[in-house]
Amino acid sequence: MKTTEPLTDLEHAPNHTPLLDHPQPPPATVSKRLLIRVLSSITFVSLFFVSAFLLILLNQHESSYTDDNLAPLDRSSVQPSAAERLTWERTAFHFQPAKNFIYDPNGPLFHMGWHHLFYQYNPYAPVWGNMSWGHAVSKDMINWFELPVALVPTEWYDIEGVLSGSTTALPNGQIFALYTGNANDFSQLQCKAVPVDVSDPLLVKWVKYDGNPILYTPPGIGLKDYRDPSTVWTGPDGKHRMIMGTKRGTTGLVLVYHTTDFTNYVMLDEPLHSVPNTDMWECVDLFPVSTTNDSALDIAAYGSGIKHVLKESWEGHAMDFYSIGTYDAINDKWTPDNPELDVGIGLRCDYGRFFASKSLYDPLKKRRVTWGYVAESDSADQDVSRGWATIYNVARTIVLDRKTGTHLLQWPVEELESLRSNVREFKEMTLEPGSIVPLDIGSATQLDIIATFEVDQEALKATSDANDEYACTTSSGAAERGSFGPFGIAVLADGTLSELTPVYFYIAKNTKGGVDTHFCTDKLRSSLDYDSEKVVYGSTIPVLDGEQITMRVLVDHSVVEGFAQGGRTVITSRVYPTKAIYEGAKLFVFNNATTTNVKATLNVWQMSHALIQPYPF
Numbered sequence: 255m256k257t258t259e260p261l262t263d264l265e266h267a268p269n270h271t272p273l274l275d276h277p278q279p280p281p282a283t284v285s286k287r288l289l290i291r292v293l294s295s296i297t298f299v300s301l302f303f304v305s306a307f308l309l310i311l312l313n314q315h316e317s318s319y320t321d322d323n324l325a326p327l328d329r330s331s332v333q334p335s336a337a338e339r340l341t342w343e344r345t346a347f348h349f350q351p352a353k354n355f356i357y358d359p360n361g362p363l364f365h366m367g368w369h370h371l372f373y374q375y376n377p378y379a380p381v382w383g384n385m386s387w388g389h390a391v392s393k394d395m396i397n398w399f400e401l402p403v404a405l406v407p408t409e410w411y412d413i414e415g416v417l418s419g420s421t422t423a424l425p426n427g428q429i430f431a432l433y434t435g436n437a438n439d440f441s442q443l444q445c446k447a448v449p450v451d452v453s454d455p456l457l458v459k460w461v462k463y464d465g466n467p468i469l470y471t472p473p474g475i476g477l478k479d480y481r482d483p484s485t486v487w488t489g490p491d492g493k494h495r496m497i498m499g500t501k502r503g504t505t506g507l508v509l510v511y512h513t514t515d516f517t518n519y520v521m522l523d524e525p526l527h528s529v530p531n532t533d534m535w536e537c538v539d540l541f542p543v544s545t546t547n548d549s550a551l552d553i554a555a556y557g558s559g560i561k562h563v564l565k566e567s568w569e570g571h572a573m574d575f576y577s578i579g580t581y582d583a584i585n586d587k588w589t590p591d592n593p594e595l596d597v598g599i600g601l602r603c604d605y606g607r608f609f610a611s612k613s614l615y616d617p618l619k620k621r622r623v624t625w626g627y628v629a630e631s632d633s634a635d636q637d638v639s640r641g642w643a644t645i646y647n648v649a650r651t652i653v654l655d656r657k658t659g660t661h662l663l664q665w666p667v668e669e670l671e672s673l674r675s676n677v678r679e680f681k682e683m684t685l686e687p688g689s690i691v692p693l694d695i696g697s698a699t700q701l702d703i704i705a706t707f708e709v710d711q712e713a714l715k716a717t718s719d720a721n722d723e724y725a726c727t728t729s730s731g732a733a734e735r736g737s738f739g740p741f742g743i744a745v746l747a748d749g750t751l752s753e754l755t756p757v758y759f760y761i762a763k764n765t766k767g768g769v770d771t772h773f774c775t776d777k778l779r780s781s782l783d784y785d786s787e788k789v790v791y792g793s794t795i796p797v798l799d800g801e802q803i804t805m806r807v808l809v810d811h812s813v814v815e816g817f818a819q820g821g822r823t824v825i826t827s828r829v830y831p832t833k834a835i836y837e838g839a840k841l842f843v844f845n846n847a848t849t850t851n852v853k854a855t856l857n858v859w860q861m862s863h864a865l866i867q868p869y870p871f
């Protein structure tokens with residue numbers, strides 16, 4: 255197996271050449287185009303013979319870096335039709351129903367051996383509307399059975415939508431859902447529903463409580479700023495609690511309710527927590543994390559060795575923020591460990607597309623798992639053409655990053671690895687400054703990649719090249735070069751690099767003598783299609799002494815999930831290449847730094863399809 259041998263036309267790129275910054279195609283493509291012009295000016299017969307000759311040449315060229323078993327037909331020079339593109343964009347191992355529109359994950363629940371996922375769903379069209387609770391079950395959170403829609407808008411109090419909420423399973427076996435009803439006047443009212451038969455492992459049928467709504471908007475809160483009730487949990491004092499997000503003015507806050515019967519809820523005078531200038535908090539989540547080990551805790555866990563994470567989703571901005579702090583159950587108050595990293599102003603769950611997340615405690619494997627929705631980033635017209643819109647991330651476990659104490663670690667559930675096959679290993683590839691090297695992996699549209707990078711630490715210490723200003727989001731992406739970055743991988747790239755999505759690190763020495771590491775995903779050239787979002791996502795990421803610089807990247811057609819440093823920082827992106835699809839998709843490793851060599855070691859697995867299908871009743 256080849257490891258470090260690059261594509262002929264990109265081979266041995268001279269140092270300091272901004273390889274990732276050339277809008278013009280590399281030499282091989284220019285010569286192909288010239289040949290095509292020549293071909294078009296000669297007779298049909300010679301066209302036939304010359305084309306045949308060219309095809310042979312191209313095949314020889316491609317066979318030097320593709321695996322015939324995995325990529326039997328090279329179509330990288332063939333422009334797929336619009337219909338082929340849309341078909342290709344559907345993911346293989348990310349949760350999405352057969353058709354139409356999904357949105358917030360609602361009420362994940364473990365019941366009688368099944369993980370239940372409910373979700374905001376429009377059963378009729380691939381756009382927001384008719385919001386209902388879709389329902390799916392899984393044994394492993396990777397393969398899913400779709401069930402009939404659980405709750406649909408039928409009553410005056412939810413006729414404009416059965417909006418987001420949660421489920422609760424009580425120790426006595428009772429199960430109920432709390433959700434926000436979008437009423438006939440669009441005010442947001444809280445409602446309850448229960449499964450018709452709790453002895454049904456699938457919980458197929460649900461019925462709304464006939465006393466709905468159970469909560470009206472409290473004074474001082476906007477009628478449309480009051481939604482997404484949480485799971486109910488029992489505090490150490492035996493009182494049952496529920497929380498909801500809202501805002502007063504531009505202050506985002508969490509309301510706390512107590513209940514004795516799980517139907518009537520009394521709001522406390524004081525919020526659990528509030529942060530000025532953070533606006534409406536949607537889909538709030540409060541959950542415990544252990545400070546002593548990686549075992550997750552049930553929502554009611556309380557006491558020493560426990561921190562509580564507060565998460566909110568920033569209305570209208572598609573960003574989920576979290577903060578780690580202490581929950582005082584006696585006074586129902588939550589306090590952040592670091593006010594500078596408070597909810598809504600500090601750390602994000604994901605620096606790309608990931609919103610309205612909701613976590614679940616999995617009692618089987620004692621882990622907390624989270625899902626958010628990953629919206630499309632192209633146009634609504636495309637959604638209609640595809641017939642579906644929005645997917646979920648691969649279920650992620652969440653634990654406290656006990657090394658930093660400041661971050662969470664999010665990581666794809668281990669069950670995902672059952673889809674892996676055909677690993678390719680690339681060991682200690684030395685990447686010179688300005689180099690980009692194709693990896694001989696065959697098909698490159700469904701991948702699980704783990705990559706570690708070594709940078710010369712002595713050179714880093716010695717450099718006087720300091721840059722406090724660097725930020726992924728304001729940079730020019732992987733084309734912007736410094737002494738120690740960017741370096742990483744380029745996924746869903748075509749052979750000529752006219753389309754590519756680099757996922758990379760950029761290390762910058764700061765003026766205080768320290769070093770800042772940035773983890774970024776560059777979508778500036780992900781697609782030649784004009785209507786795609788052109789951004790660079792990312793954030794700084796702590797890299798502790800003695801840690802390797804490492805990333806895991808999941809590639810699944812139109813989604814790229816990047817996890818740096820074991821999931822300390824996560825970036826999820828939607829990408830819509832036009833050429834880098836089907837057999838046209840390639841994987842590269844690159845170092846676009848100006849002065850420093852980087853050593854890269856990669857394991858790349860092919861990923862098969864998860865099964866997502868209707869339940870076979």
Ligand SMILES: OC[C@H]1O[C@@](CO)(OC[C@@]2(O[C@H]3O[C@H](CO)[C@@H](O)[C@H](O)[C@H]3O)O[C@H](CO)[C@@H](O)[C@@H]2O)[C@@H](O)[C@@H]1O
Pocket residue numbers: 357358374382385417418419434436478481482536537569570610
């Ligand atoms: O599906 C409703 C749940 O989704 C959440 C968070 O994602 O709220 C989104 C919200 O906005 C949607 O509806 C708007 C139309 O009213 C539409 O313009 C927007 O693009 C959609 O995201 O849904 C409610 C109700 O409409 C609105 O107040 C929110 O901004 C969650 O909070 C809801 O439960």
